[in-house]
Amino acid sequence: MQAMDVKDIVIVGGGTAGWMSAAGMSRLLGNKKINIRIIESEAIGTIGVGEATVPHIQYFNRLLGIDENNFIKQTNATFKYGIEFVDWHKIGQSYFHSFGPYGMDMEGIHFHHMWLRQQKTGTAKPIDEFNLQIQAAKVGKYAPARPDLKGSPLSALSYAYQFDAALYAAFLRNFSEKNGVTRTEGKIVKVTQAANTGHIESVTLEDGECIKGDLFIDCSGFKGLLIEETLKTGYEDWSHYLPCDSAVTRLSERMTELPPYTRATAKPAGWQWRIPLQSRTGNGYVYSSQFLTDQDALDSLSQDLDTAPISDARQLRFTTGIRKQPWNKNVVAIGLASGFLEPLESTSIHLIQTAIARLMTNFPDMSFNQPDIDFYNERTKTEYVQIRDFLILHYKATTRNDSPFWNYVREMSIPESLQKRIAIYKENARLYSEDKGLFNHSSWFAVFNGQGIHPQRYHPIANFLDEQEMKRRMEEIHTVTQKCLSIMPSHEAFLAKLP
Template identity: 65%
Template sequence: MQDLRIRKVVIVGGGTAGWMAAAGMSKLLPANQVAFRVVESEAIGTVGVGEATIPHILYFNRLLGIDENEFVRKTNATFKTGIEFVNWGRLGQSYIHPFGPYGAPMDGIHFHHFWLRYAAMGKAPPLERYSLMIQAARAAKFQRPDPSKVNTALSLIAYAFHFDASLYARLMREHAEARGVTRTEGRITNVVQDPHSGHVQNVVLETGEVIEGDLFIDCSGFRGLLIEQTLKAGYDDWSHYLPCDRAVARACEKVADPIPYTRATAKASGWQWRIPLQSRTGNGHVYSSAHISDDAALDSLNADLDGAPLTEPNFLRFTAGIRKSPWTKNVVSLGLASGFLEPLESTSIHLIQTAIARLMTNFPDKTFNQPDIDYYNRRTRLEYEQVRDFIILHYNATARDDSPFWNYCRTMEIPQTLADRLAIYRENARQYRHDNELFNEVSWLAVMQGQNIEPKRYHPIADMISEEELVRRMTHFEDDVTRSLATMPGHQAFIDQHCRSAGGCIKSASQNV
């Protein structure tokens, strides 16, 4: 019988996407059955896909068997309990999108319905008082969840990380090479396709070396060397929904203990990120080139740096969107080669992680069954569209009318999927999670409530308990958060005790978006 098994996997491009793919796939596939090879060139710079993450990265690190304290030390990391959004709904207003819940569901419905009833009675404190992660962020406190504290907020702590993406790629490389993945240094000058199937047969380096493969993973960044330049997969442009198309990034000196959350500050023509690491602070200005020049964007970024700059500014250009066919023939694109959604909600690394998992679920043989490929592409597109809608919400749900950029965002046409979700919430405060989508009801609530979307009413079941019982329950949840917060150590103290990095100012090889 013909052996149809995939024997050679070639990953084109290193960086975060390439080395995550190498580490993850080599962990799940037997080394004596599949050979992995990463082809990358130090002469070609990489764009780190993010210094901020979401909680799902914990699962990927655990899959690889990475000790978390070691990971934090090696990547200059800090902990992250959410994202603060400043000036998005209105100038002078801020809120935090937290990891972890508000309160807890009651009587089969989401907590916020009871809070809305409580607010209607004139007794409710702000919603954020029921989130331990928000309170911990504002108090600069952190600890990992404590499973022994059953039925308290301490057992439900959720978190992610800020880290140096180039150092994370280095850590992924260490784990991949320990499992037999080989690395080839060199620039690809030619891609050879099978004349009949159109599949990629091999890539040719400038040295003349020919590297053959059965399955190719394109991690070559925005240019999409295999998926686009060779296979012409096509690209769906979503810039009419997400008009920011540039970013300028630079690191600055750390001037205070790191806060355990990312800050995203809306500006006249985009927004600025602030990501605290152990030894420096990452900063960047994401903006629309139709509304501000590169020089003005850099001036705006520089004016808001906390400390002295450590790196030269790095300008990036991008178009929000997705490949029409992220998997085409025998090439699967990952990371920036697959698509790009701006880093507002720190989803770039997550989208790499889920693509690797989806590929492994649909791992092919040499027949490359087209229905499997079609299924992969449909699920990838759905995931991107769901994240896209969530990011659009931040721009569209605003009262800002102080600049042409915000006037466009406030009045632009939005996808029907987002319009339907907003219509349901505005009417009766109901939230739904579709197809196990990334952002759950808590995330949508945080942004809608934080950006002043007020529902007309709440779920009728919330009226089925007495006023006295409602007050008792709501007081219990608020007190639980207060008591839990009091026991938590400071963020810097936790790092000092468990996972402090070697110290010194680490200058990343790449500026990370």
């Protein structure tokens, strides 16, 4: 090793963020003679970042060499094709945000432009009928992608997981410890900084043990023990745009039939999630305490459970936003310590994953080069802002006026970046995937269309295709989609047959 190389990494906090960090770094750095130590306290426990994910988690599991079937069994997981949004645009209406594409792009433009052309003439079939994953989700079917079937809708199936986050953390702990990660049980009572640089030098536990480190990973949750309580980094508050600041959660019995999707139902002061696992159902009401009391939130959640409750309720408080510097000096905050975006689109675990990947790309030596740190922070904020804007759209694009909460979000000012995106779509239905953002054009279209934002026009190239030829192609795509649906097994049957 070079004299300037980092030798000791200390991860403060366990849970999903801590053990994902430990697993990822031990996999990538395990043969580099770097010591990785994680400090967590069973007495403190973990908040958990949710049980639903986006498809990118597959890349993380593959990086670790995790067998998918074993992972499914160990975490009581189910498969997820997307999210159903109920009562968001208006009460009584629902739509799906699918992880898969609509139809097939033609003439160099996205499929939705061709569909909009047909819609203008009143001849278009419902857009959902051109999305295999939405069709499968509605009838409880599931199958993995078939990349060998080029051109078939089956080749483009994209899925994520719904799992028990605590079991996933335990699964990764086992992986990490086998990879050489050392776990230390205990509470941190003192943090020591270098007098000349302000860098963290060590942390001291209740029992007096002093643990030194070169690089510290703060996975201490909302508390931000190192990044905020010690380094006073500061926080950029986005609660104006996303006013929900509370959640009450409660587990309920397993659903009889396991739908391969998460459901988010809009309510008078926020929204309620339902996440079906093989062992139980996860439920929670995310709401604004400005418009709803905690007791009323709990009563509403309990009343709207699809299965009988099997746990007491748990209360959470949070502020949507991001640390002003997720990486400050020799501390990198990951997970809730770095920022929080409500779990409306299941992005919490994804943000942990990308933070780990970004840190590995910009892995420091003992000089802790500030331009590298600045780049990491800029990229992190860009990612948070892109997801933030996508979440805001769900609230802003509503016609609901049945409660003060919905009146507020419908009328609130929004970021200029989202204003521009909405204006472009309203004019000509054009959608852009910026800077490798998490959500592609299909995702943005799903929410725009589902929330009732309809463009005046579509891409002019859609008019270049002969009307009869376009009709033939659209019919063929529709027919093939329905045929693929007919051969897919049920989600329950697929899970039952896993070895």
